Amino acid sequence: MRSVAEAxxxxxxxRAALEAEGVAINHxxxxxxxxKQNGARDWNTLHAQLMRNTPDPLRLNQRVRGRYLGQPFAGEIIAIAVMGQNYEVTIRFDEAVDVVESEHFSNFxxxxxxxxxxDGISPAKTSxxxxxLVVEPETR
Incomplete structure (x- = not known):
């Protein structure tokens, strides 16, 4: 078990497997x-252990790279907020990224x-x- 999300x-x-067998339990x-299956006394204990062992994958002022609307980028996280199991990140690119695939015009x-x-993957999808957006820490 690596993360709270995985748990x-x-x-x-x-819960779904037990329900399929006719055994109803709540979340x-x-x-x-x-x-208990993972050796913890209770959920709060497991949650605390996982949080302690799970470093924040993204943090303020961190150098990152990835793809935005299919275009590669490198940049820095200049703002970040935790939203449940997600992050809202603001990234400043080192170089402007053209987000239009058309050969007739550009939008940087x-x-x-x-x-x-x-995991640094946006739930929002392109057409x-x-x-x-896919973002990951830059390794040096």
Whole structure:
């Protein structure tokens, strides 16, 4: 078990599997079962352990790289807010990114604000079904 999100997904799957067998439990009960399956006394204990062991993948002033609307970028996180299991990030690109695929005109962006999950992938999709933003820490 690596993260709170993974534990919650496991609890959701456990609840669905038990429900399919005719055993109804609530979400809190499934979280408690997952905690015990993973060697913790209760859900609060497991949650605290996972939070302690899970570094924030994204943070203020962090150098990042990735793809925005299909275009590669490098830049810096200049603002960040935690929104449940997501982050709202503002990224300033090192070089402006052309967000238009047309050969007839361009639209350059130097800074964006978007929501990404803990893996740095936006839930918002482009018309071709790809994530609008994929961001990851820059390694040196």
């Amino acid at each position: 919650k997904e496991q609890a959701k799957a456990l 809190a009960q499934s979280l408690e079962m997952v905690a 962006r130097r800074q964006i604000r978007a929501v990404v999950d803990l 071709n079904g790809l994530a609008q």
